[in-house]
Amino acid sequence: MTTLVVGFRLGNDVSSRQVTVLVTESGVLHRAHGTYGKLPRLSKPEPSRVLYSRTLFEGEHPLARPIAGLREHHVGYTKKGYSRALVPPAVVRLDVEEHPPFPEVPHRELIQAFIGAAPNTPQPLDTAIGAFRATLGLPTRSANVSWTPRAQPLPPRVEAMLRTLAHGSAISSPQRLPVGWTVTDEGVRLRVGSTGETLDRHAVIELQAALSAWLRFTERPPERAVVEPRQASES
Structure with a gap:
């Protein structure tokens, strides 16, 4: 069996570090990084969220987000x-x-x-992505359309929690509750009393989708202002 991939490997001569990022035809992003001349460290693969649930993300192609991630990594590094x-x-x-x-x-x-197999022919990333998509029979982006990552502002509450995780601290529900949760940079853990269970990434995505659906389902419609009709004064 063979696997079609698109990717790149970049190096930083100042820090003597390198990074390899690639996306497979099934929709999984792989990344490896480390110092020059040494065996790279492998990051955990990132499957497209469509592979978790095609029902929840119906209409989204499995390669959409991995290819966007490939572009973002190239810009970021x-x-x-x-x-x-x-x-x-x-x-x-x-x-x-x-x-x-x-x-x-x-x-x-x-x-x-x-x-070991990638050619050493210089070309833009978008050209390689276009060839990758064309080989798979997918539509390609027009050559005169440039791509830049879109900044998506987060709600202030989420930004604050993100900073908490970045500082290595945990985010937890109030301890007074018999049922609760704890989120750290390593994972999500649910607890009932003194026992608990750690969720994997797949379970967290499913839980997030379910909670989003519940919030949307229970969202109250905006209340309409009630205007009492003024009674005409008797003449």
Whole structure:
């Protein structure tokens, strides 16, 4: 079995670090990073959310978010000084069978195969993505349309919680409640009394979708102002 991928490898000569990012045809983003000359550290694969539930995300293509993530990583790492194209953006069909998306297990053989087989021909990332999509029979972006990541402002409450997690602190429900939850940078844990259960990423996504549906379902319609008709005074 073979696997079609699109990706790149960038290097930072100042810090002597490199990063490899690629997306597979099934819709999984893989990333590896480390110092020059050493075996890279593999991040946990990021399957498209469509692979978690095609019902919840009906109408969204499995490659939409992974390809957007590939672009964002390229922009982000370039801004961080990863300016050397160790492996320019490329589309490669690898003689490696991709692991199933679940459970999310790092696939070193896939990363190494891409590094070894990718051509060294310079080209823009969008050109490689276009070739990747064309090979899969998908519509491609017009060449004269540029892409920049869209900033999506978060609600202030979410921003505050994000800063809390970034500082290594936990976010928890009030301890006085017999049933509660705790969110850390490592995961989400539900508790009932003295016992608890840690949710994996799939379960958290399902829970988020269910809670969003419940909030939308129970949302009260805006109350209409009631205007009492003025009675005409008797003449």
